[in-house]
Amino acid sequence: MKGLLLSKDELVKCENAIEESIVRAVETSKMNGAILALSGGIDSALVAVLASRVVDVFGLLLPDRATSDPGDMEDARDLAKSLGMDYELIEIGGIVEAVYSARPNLGPKECRLAYANVKPRVRMIMNYFASNLDGRIVLGTGNKTELLMGYFTKYGDGGVDLLPIAGLYKTRVRQMAKHVGVPEAIIKKPPSAGLWKGQTDEGEMGISYEALDKILYGVYDLGLSYGEIQKETGVDEATFTRIMERVRDNEHKRNMPPITDITAVIGP
Template sequence: MFDADVAADRVTAFLDDQLEKTGADAYVVGVSGGLDSALAIALAVRAVGADDVVGVLLPDDPSIEENVADARELCSDLGVEWREASIAPLVEAARETYPADFDKLTVGNLRARVRMCLLYAEANERGGLVVGPSNKSEYQLGYFTKFGDGAADVRPFADIYKTELYELARHTGLDEKFVEKAPSAELWEGQTDEGELGASYETIDAILKALLEEGRSVAETAAATATPVGEVERFAAMHRESQHKRELPPYPDVPR
């Protein structure tokens, strides 16, 4: 049973401990105006104080202005220093310079990796650590860009499912507008997480908990969650096939 009070304490203690243990000077958080990044920066401030947290806003053409405005307002309310820059010129320069016709998914991944570069540039300047706000649902499905939004120094929510983040957000007093938004990485116009994944997070989390936490088979999970077997197998395959995203790059042992 998920306990939001315990989770809040664990996350804040973890963030406090990691900053001290590594000797870093600050946390750098990319703030999109969505739930996960809003909760990440709020808990980082709770853990180490506003002076040791930097917000970075990196919108592009698909970004919804309301989300950008919410990100600005949140940073101001939390009292953190924040920077904002459109990544559109960088993404466009890459598309114009490289001799290939990128499809929609490739451009979306490019946007995520451009953001990663700038977050780490900020971290370099600050002697800081990049906070990755990906939740357990995304992490276990590989629903993130490798070396893009999947690149981080700490992942405070990697063991917290998306539906549990809603509980955690309400418990910590985060503005309800962040909870009510349709989850989206805004990698292209009209993109939403649940639309792309083809199921609600309530369904996805129930499937993942049955498969990963309870060790049920695909057939058992389908019966327990009242989900078609083919749908369960699709998510089980996403988990299996994205294992490389959750590991360091492999290398061969060389005998000596």
């Protein structure tokens, strides 16, 4: 779709804006640097490359032995070394299992999503434990596509201090990753949150990022109608409606919790 892909000049402008936002967040918070969870995927790799240029970044590798791909951790470790980032690997499987054991009468077959969401919430705890110990802000890795779709865990990978690449659709993340030199093996890897074995983002959402980005960009950036989107992408009405409903239903994830207005009841 015209306009979705960035020009060379736009890539440079986005690159500079992201780096400046990271520096500003660290300086404003009066912290020593940043914490970043490295998954071995493209989003965290892009944030790592950009952040490591401008602030002191400590990487956390937080695999769960039950579901994490060892190859992802190798990619994460290799990237950290190539960037000169200090990092630590902490296996979170025991913590995850301890949470599961609190409800032994239920299992992942009955409550798959609830079980899957434990992992990103444990990672959030580990990020902030390290953040408090070292005086660093926590950098998130969510992109614009994920935020609009609500494809993240509330108070899990959504619990961060700054979302540096949340203004970029996944299509643009891939462009930016190539632009800044993220290893090709990471760029080509099927996106996965590692929630369970064989899980992929596109498989779970039921649509490719390429098609999804065209729809979201058409609606939210260009203001196109369904008819115009259909002409551009060929998407059927049922798929379009499902995507729009998901964006609407996940609005709560993109906002702070509502506050009950007591002043309206008792006055100032």
